[in-house]
Amino acid sequence: MRYLPLSETDRKAMLNVIGAGSVDDLFQDVPADLLNPEINLPDHKSEMEVERALNAMAAKNVAAGDAAFFLGAGAYRHHVPATVDHIIQRSEFLTSYTPYQPEIAQGTLQYLFEFQTQVALLTGMEVANASMYDGSTACAEAVLMAGRVTKRKRVVLSGALHPHYADVTRTNAELIGQTIVQPDPGVDGAEDLAGLIDDETSCVVVQTPDVFGRLHDFTKLAEAAHAKGALLIVAFTEVVSLGALKSPGEMGADIVVGEGQSIGNALNFGGPYVGLFAARKKYVRQMPGRLCGETTDAEGARGYVLTLSTREQHIRRDKATSNICTNSGLCCLAFTIHMSLLGEAGVRKLALLNHQKAVKLADALAAVPGVAVVNDAFFNEFTVRLPKPAVDVVNALADKGVIAGAPGGRVFPGAGLDDLLIVAATETNTDEDIAAYAAALKEVL
Amino acid sequence: MRYLPLSETDRKAMLNVIGAGSVDDLFQDVPADLLNPEINLPDHKSEMEVERALNAMAAKNVAAGDAAFFLGAGAYRHHVPATVDHIIQRSEFLTSYTPYQPEIAQGTLQYLFEFQTQVALLTGMEVANASMYDGSTACAEAVLMAGRVTKRKRVVLSGALHPHYADVTRTNAELIGQTIVQPDPGVDGAEDLAGLIDDETSCVVVQTPDVFGRLHDFTKLAEAAHAKGALLIVAFTEVVSLGALKSPGEMGADIVVGEGQSIGNALNFGGPYVGLFAARKKYVRQMPGRLCGETTDAEGARGYVLTLSTREQHIRRDKATSNICTNSGLCCLAFTIHMSLLGEAGVRKLALLNHQKAVKLADALAAVPGVAVVNDAFFNEFTVRLPKPAVDVVNALADKGVIAGAPGGRVFPGAGLDDLLIVAATETNTDEDIAAYAAALKEVL
Amino acid sequence: MSMNDQGRPTRGQSVDMADFAPTFTGNRGLRLKEDLIFEVGDLETTGVDVPDLDDTPSRLGGVQRADDIGLPGLSEPEAMRHFVRLSRNNYAIDMGPFTLGSCTMKHNPRLNEKMARVKGFADVHPMQPESTVQGALELIDTLAHWLKEMTGMPAVAMSPKAGAHGELCGMMAIKAAIDAKGEGATRTRVLAPESAHGTNPATAAQCGFTVDDIPADASGRVDMAAFKEKLGPDVAGIMLTNPNTCGLFEKDVREIADAVHAAGGYFYCDGANFNAIVGKARPGDLGVDAMHINLHKTFSTPHGGGGPGSGPVVLSEALAPYAPLPYVVREAETFRIVENQEGDARPFGRLTAFHGQMGMFVRALSYMMSHGADGMRQASEDAVLNANYVMARLSAEMTASYEGPTMHEALFDDRFLKDTGVETIDFAKAMIDEGYHPMTMYFPLVVHGAMLIEPTESESKRELDTFCDALLFLAREAKAGRTDRFKAAPRFAPKRRLDETAAARKPILRWEPPVEEAVAQAAE
Amino acid sequence: MSMNDQGRPTRGQSVDMADFAPTFTGNRGLRLKEDLIFEVGDLETTGVDVPDLDDTPSRLGGVQRADDIGLPGLSEPEAMRHFVRLSRNNYAIDMGPFTLGSCTMKHNPRLNEKMARVKGFADVHPMQPESTVQGALELIDTLAHWLKEMTGMPAVAMSPKAGAHGELCGMMAIKAAIDAKGEGATRTRVLAPESAHGTNPATAAQCGFTVDDIPADASGRVDMAAFKEKLGPDVAGIMLTNPNTCGLFEKDVREIADAVHAAGGYFYCDGANFNAIVGKARPGDLGVDAMHINLHKTFSTPHGGGGPGSGPVVLSEALAPYAPLPYVVREAETFRIVENQEGDARPFGRLTAFHGQMGMFVRALSYMMSHGADGMRQASEDAVLNANYVMARLSAEMTASYEGPTMHEALFDDRFLKDTGVETIDFAKAMIDEGYHPMTMYFPLVVHGAMLIEPTESESKRELDTFCDALLFLAREAKAGRTDRFKAAPRFAPKRRLDETAAARKPILRWEPPVEEAVAQAAE
Numbered sequence A, B: 001m002r003y004l005p006l007s008e009t010d011r012k013a014m015l016n017v018i019g020a021g022s023v024d025d026l027f028q029d030v031p032a033d034l035l036n037p038e039i040n041l042p043d044h045k046s047e048m049e050v051e052r053a054l055n056a057m058a059a060k061n062v063a064a065g066d067a068a069f070f071l072g073a074g075a076y077r078h079h080v081p082a083t084v085d086h087i088i089q090r091s092e093f094l095t096s097y098t099p100y101q102p103e104i105a106q107g108t109l110q111y112l113f114e115f116q117t118q119v120a121l122l123t124g125m126e127v128a129n130a131s132m133y134d135g136s137t138a139c140a141e142a143v144l145m146a147g148r149v150t151k152r153k154r155v156v157l158s159g160a161l162h163p164h165y166a167d168v169t170r171t172n173a174e175l176i177g178q179t180i181v182q183p184d185p186g187v188d189g190a191e192d193l194a195g196l197i198d199d200e201t202s203c204v205v206v207q208t209p210d211v212f213g214r215l216h217d218f219t220k221l222a223e224a225a226h227a228k229g230a231l232l233i234v235a236f237t238e239v240v241s242l243g244a245l246k247s248p249g250e251m252g253a254d255i256v257v258g259e260g261q262s263i264g265n266a267l268n269f270g271g272p273y274v275g276l277f278a279a280r281k282k283y284v285r286q287m288p289g290r291l292c293g294e295t296t297d298a299e300g301a302r303g304y305v306l307t308l309s310t311r312e313q314h315i316r317r318d319k320a321t322s323n324i325c326t327n328s329g330l331c332c333l334a335f336t337i338h339m340s341l342l343g344e345a346g347v348r349k350l351a352l353l354n355h356q357k358a359v360k361l362a363d364a365l366a367a368v369p370g371v372a373v374v375n376d377a378f379f380n381e382f383t384v385r386l387p388k389p390a391v392d393v394v395n396a397l398a399d400k401g402v403i404a405g406a407p408g409g410r411v412f413p414g415a416g417l418d419d420l421l422i423v424a425a426t427e428t429n430t431d432e433d434i435a436a437y438a439a440a441l442k443e444v445l
Numbered sequence C, D: 001m002s003m004n005d006q007g008r009p010t011r012g013q014s015v016d017m018a019d020f021a022p023t024f025t026g027n028r029g030l031r032l033k034e035d036l037i038f039e040v041g042d043l044e045t046t047g048v049d050v051p052d053l054d055d056t057p058s059r060l061g062g063v064q065r066a067d068d069i070g071l072p073g074l075s076e077p078e079a080m081r082h083f084v085r086l087s088r089n090n091y092a093i094d095m096g097p098f099t100l101g102s103c104t105m106k107h108n109p110r111l112n113e114k115m116a117r118v119k120g121f122a123d124v125h126p127m128q129p130e131s132t133v134q135g136a137l138e139l140i141d142t143l144a145h146w147l148k149e150m151t152g153m154p155a156v157a158m159s160p161k162a163g164a165h166g167e168l169c170g171m172m173a174i175k176a177a178i179d180a181k182g183e184g185a186t187r188t189r190v191l192a193p194e195s196a197h198g199t200n201p202a203t204a205a206q207c208g209f210t211v212d213d214i215p216a217d218a219s220g221r222v223d224m225a226a227f228k229e230k231l232g233p234d235v236a237g238i239m240l241t242n243p244n245t246c247g248l249f250e251k252d253v254r255e256i257a258d259a260v261h262a263a264g265g266y267f268y269c270d271g272a273n274f275n276a277i278v279g280k281a282r283p284g285d286l287g288v289d290a291m292h293i294n295l296h297k298t299f300s301t302p303h304g305g306g307g308p309g310s311g312p313v314v315l316s317e318a319l320a321p322y323a324p325l326p327y328v329v330r331e332a333e334t335f336r337i338v339e340n341q342e343g344d345a346r347p348f349g350r351l352t353a354f355h356g357q358m359g360m361f362v363r364a365l366s367y368m369m370s371h372g373a374d375g376m377r378q379a380s381e382d383a384v385l386n387a388n389y390v391m392a393r394l395s396a397e398m399t400a401s402y403e404g405p406t407m408h409e410a411l412f413d414d415r416f417l418k419d420t421g422v423e424t425i426d427f428a429k430a431m432i433d434e435g436y437h438p439m440t441m442y443f444p445l446v447v448h449g450a451m452l453i454e455p456t457e458s459e460s461k462r463e464l465d466t467f468c469d470a471l472l473f474l475a476r477e478a479k480a481g482r483t484d485r486f487k488a489a490p491r492f493a494p495k496r497r498l499d500e501t502a503a504a505r506k507p508i509l510r511w512e513p514p515v516e517e518a519v520a521q522a523a524e
């Protein structure tokens, strides 16, 4: 078998050194009647054969790049420079472990330090960690952290928070006795979250651009929350928006969480992605996840190490701020590389280009009879109201080679939002894609 | 522009240091009336845009993997392990130059030493060089080398030598006054090459498997050539055959040349490939191309350097054994990695598998009415005679998703071999491919 | 052999001070220094040509960003060089043995990387219409089938993003099952061996359970008497790693499972060490109710310097109904992704956005299909053989903590360093100079100065022999009192020993512009 | 700045002998030794699972191989490690400046690599029916168009495999044109400057010409008087590199062209230095008849440690008819590959099997489209600016051979090392310790101890400043008599200085089994 270096000769020689008669002697602690079970699976296959089998499955999917593609709702299709994928495949990055031995892991540690700084700058916060699994788990961890900071158990969620983020948060928080308060989702009118904050409230969780693509300035809400001793947690699903929008930090957020997939990472049918987590420095000791910090070596040279690990499970065990261990290392690297390539000039231009594509798309769709664009303001994603259930429209358009967006009925099942369609545009959409979408939509309505 | 690090600020600062007013001052030696010509080409494009343009061209080709593929005739489709492409893309291999500074090029030099040894072992020769451009140029260089060794100017080529190899050899040799003798190509009966060798003959060039896929043992021919003081040059286009066949070295060859593409390298529409060149040690100082040799460093550690460069153009200039400089470095690496993965056990099994696929294909095609298999013996390629011109058959089959082989009329234009079709099979062909070919052939005949 | 011939004899002598006069750049040959992107790049430079904007009016509703973010940009050549230079300061499996115990650092096949990048997998959105993702759902269903077959368990939850997330998934399912029995208020205690990995107690606590440690017996396994002592009506279950973190198989696992079940609790098995028994024994046969599988360990998806991982959790009949959303179901020839409660399923909730680590699923299935049933069994046997070989060879100079045979890991403690002044960490850092990544240090906590070595099946005998020769040499050096070698270590790494205490005392967690700059910026 | 802050001050002191006691393995941290595959692998092991054979009877007609080939096999993990370890002993553009003059070591965009691997290009056979390769032919035709536009030449031969092969192509075309005029017997002399690259005289000789050197004038350019002296009815042509190998533009190029043409000869231009003038001046306007273009230099296809390259040759009207087979023609909407003589074309023959370096064509076109006309002109300007900047800064301590402004290269000689005992090679090896690949040494031959520096446009000012600071430091060290630093160099590279003389004296060009083994094998 190509992956196994030992030859039969080696195995015999090694058993001799060990003083065992057979390999199964080494398994003597396993109940004999359970050893070497019958396994109903095929034997090993050549590379060629495995490739054929997996390519056959892949061929049954419609790749986003082969369609006119306008789906977002928490994951966005952006162009990732070839350099990014080349670098993350460097053996030294790809096949290394968590940097537990800093002297031979400076490559990983330095980019984590750069990543933390990039995230802090983008979100307008003081510190950021070395990543969480994704935006949704980062959101849940933020709520748990707010509970630790405030010693309170009441959580207010915006109805326009991505429902997956809300569900993950609810699943985690209710388990330890926290109560969740959340208005129904809706696109008409604004929700009064300030009014829901009381003296028991640990935090209020909001999102901008929200799940419908609407934009918000939470400065007032931050004041309201702080007035009651609650924390403001701002979430986002499209990190590119931070290139064009006022940062959550500026709005007064205490914790900022979001999805970093858009930068450096492919759609991957939902994962792996990279959760961004930033906060005010005063709360750093309550933060979950790994932190990389600067230090010096025995010669006084600058270097980096994992630090403040007394917060973490391997030291603090059941008192840890989180149970997270493996995080999104390589996805952080992809993020850091792509963001280093973009830089200030690139990310701001990219953000505006995304916005312009969305504006064009909104105008094109609005021109289709029966279609109404709900948002007056948006970044690269917005919501339209259709004359019939969006799910049917999306399926009909899929047959025409258009991936049209996220139907309200799928995003918010049973919430009576079935006529809504959440639509996204990015720099990858051509004007032809946009025209094709509008034309096809006209046909199916 | 993403590839250019200098900012306008940098450029100004640098011009100051230089003491030039503008960049064009630095071009003062260029005739002013010719400076900065109008160029009728588009301006720079984003990665996305370039990808779209090139993918559009690629989409107009039928990739071999998307067809039932049976074409060889000098280039063969084999499965290359993913490891190979990963390693050759390592920055340290991909973006390094010819190893002129051995202390920081040991990576390249050691694999060249390994490559030379692998090639010598496969061909059964004493020494091999660090590669030529491809099999055809290696063949021409071998003939020039034979001229230097024997001081003779008459060259005998087999009629069954790949015609491109013959043409390249003729183009080079005739230029310096060598005469070429070559019988007409044909699949019926054997050619009497021994009879063509005289006292003026520098070398006789033969191929096995030959262009029609026939197998030969040149032991007798070697004796005949040596009896007349001529060298025997054995060529091959399918290096995998050496895993199953008696080596040219065993047959008494003086120089062995061939194409190494099959191992580690993709079809690439004809290039880049890797020319293999091996010879008897006594002729080493007449060999063309680079040679890597073992030595020691100042601490006595084993290391590798380019050696015997007094043969080469940068030292010997117009007295050099060849003008070659850049060769096929990275393709040698791909070859060396793939061959290291295969090893003795792998390459022999791979060779036999190729042969078995070809035997199955031959039987399947022979069963098609009107089709006759010409060869009684072959490796993974053979020739069939068709009831109508092979070119038409091949075109008709292409429309049915079968790439059927190389038509005699294209390989040997005007030689009256239009009814012949040269067909190859490799480990990449499934039994379904073979059945599909036979079925489609029956339909178009 | 020839390795030792390559000039080393003379290397010692030939070194004189001239050899080490500092360089001007601070580089040392191919050992290159590299500053932070913030010191290399600037706000104007960019390495991406974004197509130009047109005059489409903006619709940002007044919340656009006012001032600079402060992100440096690098041209593509600068970025390439920056990250390539950084990478060269890392150790990796592709460079040599990476014997971190409990981490299963095995070979990462590049076929897996190639497959994960096929556009039909990589360029597919999790919310596309089902008709356009049938192949993706088929892949998840196929991997699920392979995982269930290998573990002998009836169900599997695919969405957990790593091992610890899998633990969360399993313990949440247990909590849901307990709540369903109306025992939520009473069954609040979870038993776990002292040797347990930190994520176990952390996970239990995150689910609202209290954790109660079980001591180990002299053989390094669960002390059965103490364990039974601790059973009771308030016990929610046990979290047990098997093979355990000492690399030993818990002989009494079936008895443990039965006892816990009899007490009305559940058996959570930490599957981080599954690599020892894949194809050799099935957790399902051992009475396990839930076990996470680290695809990034057992099934070779790359660690990537700390992730991403993937931690599917196999579940028993008892826990299957509580599996989280979403999950894939096959209906005749088509596949469906269930995102909301359906039928009599009682999902405890949702663990993550979308459907889990698809990129890792592709890699893991590529690994499993490549090995097949025969190859996976052989891999486990080789992993165990390699560990026992290392244990046997190193025992000549080092002190193994427990009686063998061991499973896939060899555990040593620091008794052999007694009175040498050399500690486990010094020994580990000296290994770095020899070209090795140290084993896991100071874990598990049950032995003093632990050194936990997991070679995995990917190491050749040749590689292991050199590795053992080097460690035996170091052990002799330590005993011979050559402490410099250890205290000064690492001497040849990109950095000398780094001060972790200073780092934690006043944390510097991000780059800040040098004061002058900051002032300048403010001035603008 | 901060580069110098990173602890270097203290590094000197902190070094004591203990720091350099040899290691047992011979490794030094991340500097790893690696034996030959012949010492790592064996005849049984394989890293490829070849599907099993069946009992199909063989039809090899009695010429099957009898005994072992002797090829070692490595499992995939062993092979990965072997080559990754080897790679780490190389320097590369991606690691730092690679200022080899005449080699144009510029950034190699990874977009090019990605495009070259698209199956529609990489997995296409050169002999497929034309209807199945229209895109491939379109790509060749498009690249040809770009090359003709950038050079202002009417035709281009695409098949040459590298620069030297392109020279062969151009000189063969010239030979064919001369023969066509019936002057083949008489026009046998080719003029070439002494500073010419070795491939020029070698190529001329390979075409049956004799080579006659033209001396350089005091400015480093063709001595016009001497040149005109040498013109005559037996002159086939001139081979001139422009900008020349001293990095200087041949001011009198048009006069040279006219004179050669007047004498009935042809003007071959070596285009290796085209990177200086792309978009700034067109060879076609300078009277060139043939010029090869190194796609692996000017157009960024990677050097790959010595190849593969690609050397298309642009041709004047006079030489176009003699272009070799095959070539692509566009007919309305379709493309055709011409493989045999047609119409009034007079192809001189064939240079290689198939159609040339398609893989390199894709990369080069990807580069050209990415830059566009504006970007390529800017690139040339930056290449020239960088060279002049290096020339200006280094002239403070080093001796430039000729008056500036220079083009894309800065040429220095060893006068500044006079009486220091340090030679060009020592200076170069000391650069290795500083983390740099040396410049081209001892070429061109027209200056003593030449050091030819070509930074290319890919270097940032920041990188060039550090590079210049380091070289100025070394120059001062040499003048200050610190010769150890140079004679002992390289001190930090994977190997100390290697003995090239010994290597050439008794060449060891391949691995041979150790005697015992050989005997053992024989015994079998």
Ligand SMILES: Cc1ncc(COP(=O)(O)O)c(C=O)c1O
Pocket (backbone or CB within 6 Å): A324, A325, A326, C102, C103, C162, C163, C164, C165, C197, C199, C241, C245, C270, C272, C273, C294, C309, C310, C311
């Ligand atoms: C025994 C054990 N359990 C759990 C974990 C956590 O797995 P992950 O890091 O994938 O979250 C680990 C990882 O190191 C482990 O070794």
Ligand SMILES: Cc1ncc(COP(=O)(O)O)c(C=O)c1O
Pocket (backbone or CB within 6 Å): B324, B325, B326, D102, D103, D162, D163, D164, D165, D197, D199, D241, D245, D270, D272, D273, D294, D309, D310, D311
């Ligand atoms: C001036 C000059 N001419 C010709 C060549 C030969 O080009 P190639 O190495 O591509 O054959 C070179 C390459 O170094 C060169 O520098």
